[in-house]
Amino acid sequence: MAQSNATPTSRPVLLVLALALVVLLCYGMRVAFEKPSTALKLALPASAGVNATFTLEDGSRMPGTGNLLVDDELVAVQRITAEGSPVNSGILLLTNQHTFKVLERGAAGTKAVDHAAGAAVKEPGTLFFPENFASFGDAVDELFYLILWITGIAFILTEGFFLFCLFSFWGKPGMRAAHTHGNHKLELIWTLIPAVILVAIALLQAGMWKSMKMEIPEAGAPNVFEAQVAAKQFEWNFRLAGSDGKFATADDVPAVGELHVPVGRKVRIVQRSMDVIHSFFLPNYRVKQDVVPGLAVPVWFDTSRAGRFPIMCAELCGLGHTKMGATLVVHEVAEFELWLKAESTKWASENDGIDRPDWSGASSKVWWWWDQNDVAVHYQGETTNR
Amino acid sequence: MQLMEATDFNVTTTPWLVILGLCVVMALVRLIAPKFYSHYLWSGDHKMIGKQFLVSSLLWAVVGGALALGVRWQLAWPGTEVPGFKQLFNWADGGAAPEHYNVMFTMHASVMIFFVIIPLLVGAFGNFVVPLQLGAQDMAFPFLNALSYWLMWPAFVFMAFSFYVPGDGAGAGWTSYPPLSETMLGDGQTLWCMGVWFVGWSSICGSVNYITTIVKMRAKGMQLFRMPLTAWSILITSILVLCATPVLGSAVTMLLMDREFGTSFFVPAARVVSETAQATGTGQVILWQHLFWFYSHPAVYILVLPAMGxxxxxxxxxxxxxxxxxxxxxxxxxxxxxxxxxVWGHHMFQSGMNPALGRTFMIATMMIALPSAVKTFNWLATIYRSQMKLEVHTLCSLAFVSMWIIGGLSGIFMAATPVDIQIHDTYAIVAHIHYVVFGSTLFGVFGSIYYWYPKMFGRFMNKPMAYTHIIITFIAFQVTFFPMHVVGSRGMLRRTADPYFYGNLQGMLPVNQLMTVAALILGAAQLILAVNFFWSMFAGKVCTERNPWKATTMEWNTPTPPVGHGNFDVIPVAYRGPYEYADPAAPEDFTPQFQPLTSAEKAQGQARAH
Structure with a gap:
């Protein structure tokens, strides 16, 4: 006769065990994914220009050299450690007495796992995502963690139930499984619950996507800084308008491999490719946009902190794809203005008296090509120009 | 193994000559050994064609797996020679150069998708199992069936040759986005296009056959809703193949014409080919992506639906x-x-496609999670209050269900457009696709091999070897692919030969080395399957029972192995649904579809009819 192998008396026990497993796994998830929130505690001397010692409150470690945010000003940390190993106390060279936050712990080459072991007020990059500096990036990260929570709970519930079944329902001689062909009410429930959750996620992100990809700041609007990107195998060419604020003039500032922008502005970039598809990827700004030959595709982000950030090519573009990197250099405003003026004057004098600006260096042909072949700024399949 | 000097090739003729040579060999075999020819080569028997698909796919899986290990090797020890690749592919640098890295991942994906997974699922098991499950004597069109297998061979030849032609093999990724796949690569890319074109023909021939067979050739009493889910999945997959593959065929033809005949379907305005030359057309680069993903997104389901069944x-x-x-x-x-x-546009969120379209595709993509969730819950409910029997196919199907949960859940991240900005083209995607295609589909395939092997060859596979294979594969699989979720979302890009060029990725080297070591173990574990597969064919425990697994579906009503052309020695009739296990009224815990109704059941049925 048909019988379940879990007898009526043992069933509640098994159910409690399964629930306990789920709760335990949830707690494990919470510990694993909780954002670190410990503060950096400093013993600061009264006067500037001397060393300050620091300790991390929870005894966690801080590897490598890094940057500190001091009253919104970036200060490099020169930490004296024994053999450069991660420590939980050390000495900082400071210029003034301030309250401050750790912005970036660890230079290039710090292990991912060290980034994850947190000890900071400002999130130094989470377990999954690198540190964010874009205004729209926080929302993206929150959405990511929301989905991680939802899928994490779904994962624990389903796999927990799966494990419970795996341990409970091995066949015993002479026993038969429950004879059921389904249950419409149950199936309706587990169709509708995911449906509601998925629709909620879909609605939640619509606005975010719009602000990132569809509401591109207009050229010439206040606080918008414009730059041009010409991608070719295998280098990133950047062009800034010179002192006159116009592109395709003699005082434009071209550069290969470095994009210089001022802090605190909305950066609007128009991208074109000369040969194949490339992809402009700024991991710290949550920006990725393919650069498509034949189209001029816009992309934007805003800068909130000075510093240097990696630009990567995310779309396979040929044998040199792996080395197609560049750097985003975000300057302080005053510093940037001085730099741009000097560069612009330099290029204007080099191009002086030449009808067609003949920029020297590797990027000359690129910008000649750009100006010869004008393309309206738009996405594929879009009728309005941006 | 120095096959020949790369410069000896004439790309337009050599592969054709080889194909012609194969035809001549076949004709000779037909003259000399007509019985061998009609039994093993041009057989119209669906069982033999299924076995042909199975064996050739497993052999190509060795190539695809070796290429995958080459990719992993480069990520763990960048710029070093991959052992054996110098000899295998005639590469002087042994796969250390980035252009060869591009070839490795391109051909890994192409081989695994076009030559391994699709032929294994649809070609091998679809062919062998479906007519038996329907109670049919053969497929509807035996000639078309043989044709669909032998059309794979020109594809095999083209793809194999593409490694050795001047200018290296196809290196634009299996997605082959133009313009990279048009002008920047050598003749290997042309051969790749030809190969895909023939695979497309093979799939179309097969799908027409399956649809006809399933619609027209079911045994008496085998109503559509009495078909086992394998038959259902092959029917639905074949409809997908029939609708989607012609689009891929057309797209590949357009790409070939752009490459060889100077058309400009995908050539945009003002593109620079070299320092001096501009190739200007009026085409659209993104058009290819629309056409390609219009096939390849359904293809993702072609890769998993039959395994689900x-x-x-x-x-x-x-x-x-x-x-x-x-x-x-x-x-x-x-x-x-x-x-x-x-939902094909969800591969193109960052492609420069109108973002408004991206939103539409995002919502459709969220919706596709629903039926997937329903299936998952139904599998879990099937396991609940069951009486599981420890067999190899039990472990494989349990692995399928648990890995499908991970693969499905990680897909939600990619469907969320703002999150996709960060993880598009990173290892997070690689992790997702491998959890679906390896974790789910391949475990389904492993299970199917162990499950239907006795019916195919009349012998059981060796159990200890099978358990070892499955357990090592499962553990090594997790270690290889799970960390990819993390390194990917932290920014590790796919398709980069040396990701450590970027300072922000340098710290990921040890994790990658761990993954590579696990991948090597994973690869080695497949040798156990290979040995077991061929050894058991001759020395495995003989199976004389018709129904060794005490299953309920029609294929277990034939002699083991089914004798000759034509499958059943009794006229098959289906009396009931496909999954009548654990019926409390039945004498045993399974009641096969082919078991005639008892008088009590007849009375019940009549009562219901009135």
């Missing part, structure tokens, strides 16, 4: 319990297939 069969058998919600399982497969046609 086969796992449902095996799971019901392993659990000794009817599949939970048979009809919802069918409807959800149909739902996945339908939605699969309107």
């Amino acid at each position: 086969m796992v449902s069969d095996m799971l019901a058998n392993a659990c000794r319990k009817p599949i939970f919600g048979y009809r919802p399982m069918v409807y959800s497969m149909a739902g996945i297939a339908f939605l699969g046609f309107i």
Whole structure:
């Protein structure tokens, strides 16, 4: 006769065990994914220009050299450690007495796992995502963690139930499984619950996507800084308008491999490719946009902190794809203005008296090509120009 | 193994000559050994064609797996020679150069998708199992069936040759986005296009055959809703193949014409080919992506639906319990297939496509998670209160279900457009696709091999070897692919030969080395399967029983192995649904479809009819 192998008396026990497993796994998830929130505690001397010692409150470690945010000003940390190993106390060279936050712990080459072991007020990059500096990036990260929570709970519930079944329902001689062909009410429930959750996620992100990809700041609007990107195998060419604020003039500032922008502005970039598809990827700004030959595709982000950030090519573009990197250099405003003026004057004098600006260096042909072949700024399949 | 000097090739003629040579060899075999020819080569018997597909796919899996290990090797020890690749592919640098890295991942994906997974699922098991499950004597069109197998061979030849031609093999990724795939690569890319074109023909021939067979050739009493889920999944997959593959064929033809005949379907305005030359057309680069993904998104479901069907069969058998919600399982497969046609744009969120379209595709993509969730819950409910029997196919189908959960859940991240900005083209995507295609589909395939092997060859596979293979594979799989979720979302890009060029990725080297070591173990574990597969064919425990797994579906009503051309020695009639396990009224815990109704059941049926 048909019988379940879990007898009526043992069933509640098994159910409690399964629930306990789920709760335990949830707690494990919470510990694993909780954002670190410990503060950096400093013993600061009264006067500037001397060393300050620091300790991390929870005894966690801080590897490598890094940057500190001091009253919104970036200060490099020169930490004296024994053999450069991660420590939980050390000495900082400071210029003034301030309250401050750790912005970036660890230079290039710090292990991912060290980034994850947190000890900071400002999130130094989470377990999954690198540190964010874009205004729209926080929302993206929150959405990511929301989905991680939802899928994490779904994962624990389903796999927990799966494990419970795996341990409970091995066949015993002479026993038969429950004879059921389904249950419409149950199936309706587990169709509708995911449906509601998925629709909620879909609605939640619509606005975010719009602000990132569809509401591109207009050229010439206040606080918008414009730059041009010409991608070719295998280098990133950047062009800034010179002192006159116009592109395709003699005082434009071209550069290969470095994009210089001022802090605190909305950066609007128009991208074109000369040969194949490339992809402009700024991991710290949550920006990725393919650069498509034949189209001029816009992309934007805003800068909130000075510093240097990696630009990567995310779309396979040929044998040199792996080395197609560049750097985003975000300057302080005053510093940037001085730099741009000097560069612009330099290029204007080099191009002086030449009808067609003949920029020297590797990027000359690129910008000649750009100006010869004008393309309206738009996405594929879009009728309005941006 | 120095095959020949790369410069000796004439790309336009050599592969054709080889194909012609194969035809001549076949003709000679037909003259000399006509019985061998009609039994082993041009056989119209669906069982033999299924075995042909199975063996050739498993052999190509060795190539695809070796290429995958080459990719992993480069990520762990960048710029070093991959052992054996110098000899295998005639590369002086042994795969250390980035252009050869591009060839390795391109051909890994192409081989695994076009030559391994699709032929294994649809070609091998679809062919062998479906007519037997329907109670049919053969497929509807035996000639077309043989043709669909032998059309794979020109594809095999073209793809194999593409490694050795001047200018290296195809290196634009399996997606082959133009313009990179048009002008920047050598003749290997042309051969790749030819190969894909023939695979497309093979798939179309096969799908027409399956649809006709399933619609027209079912045994008496085998109503559509009495078909096992394997047959349902092959029917739905074949409809997908029939609708989607011609689009791929057309796209590849357009790409070939752009490459060889100077058309400009995908050539945009003002493109620079070299320092001096501009190639200007009026084409659209993104058009290829639309056409390609219009095929390749449904292809993702072609890669998994048949495995879902086969796992449902095996799971019901392993659990000794009817599949939970048979009809919802069918409807959800149909739902996945339908939605699969309107979500292709989610591969193109960052492609420069109008972002407004991206939103539409995002919502459709979220919806496709629903039928997938329904299937998952139904499998879990099938396991609940079951009486599981420890067999190899039990472990495989359980692995399928648990890995499908991970692969499915990680897909939600990619469907969320703002999150996709960060993880598009990173290892997070690689992790997702491998959890679906390796974790789910391949475990389904492993299970199917162990499950149907006795019916195919009349012998069991060796059990200890099988358990070792499955357990090592499962553990090594997790270690290889799970960390990819993390390194990917931290920014590690796919398709980069040396990611440590970027300072922000340098710290990921140790994790990558761990993954590579696990991948090497994973690869080595497949040798156990290979040895077991061929050794058991001759020395495995003989199976004389018709129904060794005590299963309920029609294929277990034939002699083991089914004798000759024509499958059944008794006229097959289906009396009941496909998953009648654990019926309390029945004498045993399984009641096969082919078991005639008892008088009590007849009376019950009559009562219901009145």
